Amino acid sequence: MIEQALEWGIDYVVAQGTGKDWGPHWLGSGRQLPVRNFVENVRPYMKACHAHGIPFILSAGIAGARPQLTECIAGFNQMCREEELSFDLGVVPGDVDPMYLIKRIAAGDQIRRMDEHPALPEYLRAADVEDSVHIVAQIGPEPIMEALDAGVDGVVTGRALDVGLFMAPALRAGATKASAALFGKLLECGGVALEPVDASLAIYGELHDDGSIVVRSPSTEAECRVQTLAAHSFYERMNPFREENPGGYLNLDQVTYEQLDARSVKVSGAQWVDTPYSVKLEGAAPLGYRAINLSGARDPRYLAHLDAAVGRIKTEVRASSRFGQMVEEVDYHLNVTLYGRDAVLGEAETRGGDEHEVGVLIDVVAPTQALAEEICYFAAIGNQNWPYPGRKTTAGNVAQRFTEIVNPLGEIYRWSIWHLLPLDDPTEPFPVHRLALPTEEAVGW
C-alpha cells in the first residue's frame, strides 16, 4: 500500500488522531487509548517519511490536550530511537489557556455556542472556563502552515480540525480554500471512505491545478467508488451539504463525482463561503463520581414485578433517612437500565413484555465516590432482598454478577464548553514548538 503510493508520488503524509466521538471523559481525565496504538499506527509511515524525506502532519491523543499529546510525543520519540529516525519536529498544542479566555470574556468578546442546544449556555461564561479541567481548540490549518514554513520535517498537533491537517499543505501549494477543504473532507478518514470500509487502510489524493481532486485507493484490497465516497460526506455530520470550518464553510451542493476506474474517482465543484474566523473550543468539567451494580433477573414472578421493583429502588432511596435530605437529579443521579427490555431505545422502544431474562444495571452518580457507592449499595442490597407480592425466592430476588457488589467507576465528566472562539489571528493562541528527535531527555515544551 505504501509502496504503491510511493510509486504514484507522495508530497505529504497526513493522519488524524483526535476526535470527540468518545465523549468528554478523556478530555476531563487526561487519559487516552494505550499510546502504543498511536505509535504502531504511524510507525511504517514514519519509516517511509524518513527514508524518502517526505514531510508529515499528524494530530494525536484523541482528546488532544496536553497530557495526551505529551504522552504521544514521548511514544513517538521512543519509536524514533528504536528505528533510528531523526526528525526536526514541529509540535502544535491545541490547549487554550483558561486565563486567556477569561480575559476575552471580561473584555466583552462573545464566544457563542457551536450548536443551538438548550444544554449549552448561549455564550461562554467565566464560570464555564473555571469549571473545566482541560480546554482545547480544534486548531485550523494556519498554525500548521506556520510550522511547515519554518522548515520542520514534520508536525504533530494536539486537538485539530481533521480537514485542516490536509488544508495546510494544499493551501501552501496555492490551492483555493474550496479545493483545499474538499481535499481534506474526502481524505480525512482514510480507508473509511473506501469500499469495503476499512479504517486501517490508507487513501491517496491528488490535487490538480484546475482545483479538481482525484481520490485513489492505494490498496488492491479496496476500491474507490463514487457512491461510497459521496456517502462518506454524510458521516457524523448534521448536514451533508454544508461543512463549517474556521473562516468559512464548504458548500457541497454542486460537487460532482466521476468514476475513473475501480480504484479512482475524480471530484470537483466545491465552493467556499467566507465567514468570520473562529475555532471550536472543547472543555470538560467534572460531573461527579459513578458506582454501578449489575445483576440478572430470571424469576418470572420477579420479572412480572420488575417495573414496580425499579420504581421502588428510586422511592426507597428518596425516602431513606440516610439520603432523603438530598434531591434526586440535583444532588445525585440514580438510573436503572434494564438490558433485555428497553435499555437501548428507552421510550422509543415498541417491543417487549415477553422477556425470560433481564439485566439490571443500577447506576449512581454522586458528588463523591464514597457517596455514589453508599447509594448504590443501598439500592442494590435493597433490590436483592425487598419482598414483592407472590415471592417464593426469599433468599434473593436477582443473580448478582460480581462479588464486588458495587463497582466504582471513578470520576465522570460533561461537555462544559462547546463554543466558537473568534480569532483575529488564527495562529495567536497556538505557538509552534520545535523538538529535535530522538532525544534522551523527557519531551516537553
Added chain:
Amino acid sequence: MVTTLDDLAVILRSKNAGPFFVTFDLIFPDLESYRRAADPDFLTVERVAEVYGLEPEEVQGIYRQDTALGIKITLRKRVVAHDPANTDVMAAQQHLPLAALAVPGESGSSSSETASFGG
C-alpha cells in the same frame, strides 16, 4: 406485505453528530428505492418526529443527496451524550424505530423478517 426503510436501504445507521444531535444515514442501492424512500410526501418532518416521540422543531433537518442515493436525518437530542441517563453514548443503535417505518408503494424485495423490527 409491508415494505420498510430497512428493506430498501443498504446502509441504515445512527451516530452522534456532536454530543447534542443524533444523525441517521440511509444509503440506497438504486435510484428507484432511493426515490421511494426520499418521496417528500412520505418522509416528512412530522412523520420522523412521530416515530421518535419528538416535536417537529426537534427535527433539525432531512437532507436528500442524489449522488450518494442517500438521505440524512438529524434530530436534536433530549438526553445528550454525557447525560448520566444516556444508555447509547455514541447513539449507534437509535436507528431501529426509523428502520421499521413502513414505506408506501408497491411491495419490492421485502422479506418476512421485516415484521420483527419494532413489533
